Amino acid sequence: MTYIKQNGLVERFRGFEELASSSDPPRLLFARMRSQRMVATTCFATSDSPKGPFTNPIRLPATGIDPAIFIDRDKQAYYFWGQFNASGAKLTPSMGSIDESAVIHALLTEDNHHFHEGSSMRRFGNVYYFVFADSSRGKPTCLGYATSTSPLGPFTYRGVIINNVESDPYSWNNHGSIEQVNGSWYIFYHKPSRCSPLYRRGWLNHGSQNYIIRYWRAVRIG
Numbered sequence: 001m002t003y004i005k006q007n008g009l010v011e012r013f014r015g016f017e018e019l020a021s022s023s024d025p026p027r028l029l030f031a032r033m034r035s036q037r038m039v040a041t042t043c044f045a046t047s048d049s050p051k052g053p054f055t056n057p058i059r060l061p062a063t064g065i066d067p068a069i070f071i072d073r074d075k076q077a078y079y080f081w082g083q084f085n086a087s088g089a090k091l092t093p094s095m096g097s098i099d100e101s102a103v104i105h106a107l108l109t110e111d112n113h114h115f116h117e118g119s120s121m122r123r124f125g126n127v128y129y130f131v132f133a134d135s136s137r138g139k140p141t142c143l144g145y146a147t148s149t150s151p152l153g154p155f156t157y158r159g160v161i162i163n164n165v166e167s168d169p170y171s172w173n174n175h176g177s178i179e180q181v182n183g184s185w186y187i188f189y190h191k192p193s194r195c196s197p198l199y200r201r202g203w204l205n206h207g208s209q210n211y212i213i214r215y216w217r218a219v220r221i222g
Contacts, residue, residue: 042067042081044096058096062087066175070121070151078151080119084110086132088152104152108132113157116140118175121151130155133173137163141171143189162189 042062045054064082069091071077077091079098086108090099107130108115114136122129128151134144143162146155164171176189 042079061098061100062089066117066119068119068121070123072123072151078121080107080121080130082119083117084115086115086119086130090152102152107153108146108155110135113146113155114144115146116173118173120175120177122178123151128155129178131161131176131178133175134160136160137165139165139171140173141165143174143176143187161187 042060042064043057044060045057047054060079062079062081064087066081066083068080069077070080077095078088079091080086080088085106087103087105088107089104090102091097092099110116113132114134116133116135117140118131118133120131122131126149128148130146130148131143132145133140134142136142136144137160141164142160144157144160146157148155162174162176164174174189176187178185178187180186
């Protein structure tokens with residue numbers, strides 16, 4: 001699920017109470033849904049509060065899991081989704097529909113990028129970083145990334161950021177994202193625990209200021 005300010009600015013990280021009591025403009029909530037035929041689709045709804053209630057649900061014309069939203073500096077919003085093959089598209093100005101003239105399929109693939117699922121896009125300078133669950137070590141237990149000079153590619157695979165392969169014999173997928181908080185860069189991700197892929201524990205790593213992607217040191221687990 002993704003909260004986004006309706007004026008086109010990405011919501012910054014906040015404490016839950018601060019977020020819940022915020023007086024910002026109405027928000028959009030994107031959530032994956034399943035139809036009666038068990039096909040993964042994405043719907044969005046609007047609310048004046050992140051606590052809801054959310055109303056006016058609309059289904060986007062895209063099928064696939066793990067919806068993700070990225071808003072570029074020019075306030076153009078992009079939508080990413082998919083498993084094994086990532087798709088990307090521009091959203092219309094209202095963010096209520098996909099610009100079907102700007103849809104790219106196989107943006108990342110399992111064969112060329114080790115893409116499994118869990119799309120997350122960030123921009124550093126003029127480079128776009130696509131973070132995802134990476135299957136290059138045999139299972140999608142890693143966070144990998146690819147880069148491009150355009151949010152809709154083409155993307156070049158760059159390697160693994162977080163490696164959970166040997167942390168637990170029952171490890172499975174690893175979803176995560178990168179964000180700057182109070183001047184420091186952090187990567188958020190999860191990993192299974194208790195010898196079961198059904199138990200997931202959140203992790204937070206602190207990145208070196210000069211090496212946003214390549215070098216990380218753990219500062220807290222939860």
